[in-house]
Amino acid sequence: MTPVPSDAFLDRLKALVGPAGWADDPEILAPWLVEWRDRWSGRTPLMLSPASTEETADIIRLCAAEGAPLVIQGGNTGLVGGQIPQGEILLSTRRMRAIRDVDPVDDVLVAEAGVTLAEVQAAAEAAGRRFPLSLASEGSATLGGVISTNAGGVAVLRFGTARDLVLGLEAVLPSGEVWRGLRRLRKDNTGYDLRGLLSGAEGTLGVITAASVKLFPRPAGRAVAMVAVESPQAALDLLSRARRVADSGLEAFELMARQGVDFALRNIPGQRDPLTGAPPWRVLLEVASPDSGGAGRLMEDLLAEACSDGVAGEAVIAASEAQAAAFWSLRENQSAAQKPEGATWKHDISVPVSQVPAFIRQAAEVMAAFAPGCRISAFGHVGDGNIHFDVLRPQGGDDAAHLARRAEGQALVHDIAIALGGSVSAEHGLGVMKAGEARRQKDPAEIALLSAIRATLDPGRILNPRVLF
Structure with missing residues (x-):
């Protein structure tokens, strides 16, 4: 239980940042106390927004002396709950703007x-x-x-x-x-x-x-394409060809399952499917070149070879910047499109690139048995082995019943990733959501070393006390 700071202590903190640097009005605080997916909500007696490094140092020195913990927040876009206070003082960096x-x-x-x-x-x-x-x-x-x-x-x-x-x-x-x-x-x-x-x-x-x-x-040229593939293994084959043809010019290689595309088309206004069919999987890839026309030629060569060899199906190269942005919008809205569909178990895992097809196959099989009727939206950065594997409640199912089994279901998915040489967090961090899972699966010597580093630098556990180890 976080101790409640005294009014006198809070007044001392307010004086450090001046009238523009603090807030305790519930209406002002409200947007910064809720995670955007509504999974975490919190409370704080005071939000401090220092305008400089010196003001930040003054705040932390005072809190360290008093043993008053702080939660640090940037844009409040985190997905693992680490930025949401539960009674701690909230320190926002948003006024440090230069x-x-x-x-x-x-x-x-x-x-x-x-x-x-x-x-x-x-x-x-x-x-x-x-x-x-x-x-x-x-x-x-x-x-x-x-x-x-x-x-x-x-x-x-x-x-x-x-x-x-x-x-x-x-x-x-x-x-x-x-x-x-x-x-x-x-x-x-x-x-x-x-x-x-x-x-x-x-x-x-x-x-x-x-x-x-x-x-x-800045690259002089770029080319963006949406490509139909039959399976994650076919996507991996396409990735190998893209690396060979485009070399260092390959900038992005994103995989999306049909289920996630359907969610985006249904729930995000203005989305259009650039492919005429309904492929089970698709790849969004981007190639850049120092030559203004080079990226387009690389993309055409790559797709001509892949389609001729049966690795890729239908393929569309964006004809304009607006069309390229539309392709990317379909990918970037994969998470937002899930929100109207109901409760979701979200996973941000990574595995060796070669193991991406095995992970998707095994996780889908395990989830179909564990949560019959669940809907799976798998998407992510296949080029670096990072897959967002999200398990939504069955169509018309009960949100509460689905969420009640989340911890057990997530552990099953995480176990598959770990068995394939992967990680339970690829890019979202551990926060408060995954610290327990990481502790369960990390080597004891590693946990001891990480804990020792933290204890040395922050013996009072003042900064983000509920996060990590």
Whole structure:
């Protein structure tokens, strides 16, 4: 049970950030206390929104001295409950909004934690560069949040996760000390990788207040296609060909089951199916090239070969940017389209790329036996082995009855992923949702090491106390 802070202590916190930096009105707090899927809701006596690293440090020093825990929140787009307080003070990074520098020579952008991912992308674009991390929630997700959760997105195949895109960090440690590590070096072989340690720590080892991130040249050409395939194995065969034909120009390779496409067409206004048939599976792929016409030629060569050999069925290459955006919208709305369909068990797993077909097959068989009549929406980033395997209640079924079996059903799916050499969390983090599952399946020596790191940096467990280990 989180202790209730005194009014006098809360007044001291309010004074640190001034009138614009705090809120305790229930109507103002309400949007920040509910996860967007409505699975988690919370409470807090006070939301603090510091405008600077110095204000953040002042808050954490005071809370550490008083033993008052905080929950850290960026854009509130998290999917595992880690950003929702349950009586703790809520610290929001949304007022730290400056883009401090964009350097196209070093290919580095420095921005504060509250800048949205879309704003980082736009600042890079204005400088003739590109920041490739892209998510469906990029208009709301903040830079600090995506680094803290080591978010992935659709371009991991070529550019890696958030951790791979970070050169340096500025962060407030649980003691209130500030680590000013905003380096711009591509090579720095001087000891432990603190940047990598805080990336993906979900706010438990420090509050990220700014980051220096890598930029890349903008491709002169891109081509986007929607392709029908008969099975996940056929998709894997297409992936192998795409890697051979497009090489490093292959930027995204996304798989969608027919069930999820049907949900999107039914529940998301403005969606259209670019394929005339009803294939059981489809792939959305994107190719980029430094040559304005090169991407289109690569895509045409790839699809001509794949269709001729029977690996792919119907294929449509986007004829315009608007059509490419429509293709991507069908993919990006896979999760949102499930909401009107009722209760869902969601899984964000990863397995070795070669094991994706085996995972989908085995998980579908186990779920059909465990939850007869359930509807499965499987989709995700096949190029990096990340599958979102979502199990919806039967058509016309009871939400409460389906949710009552969620923990048992999720454990079955997670066991399959682990048996195939995978992970229970590919890109959403552990939060409060999966910490128990990770503890059940991780090696005891690994858990002991992770717990020791946290205990050393945050012995009072002040930051995000219910998250991770």
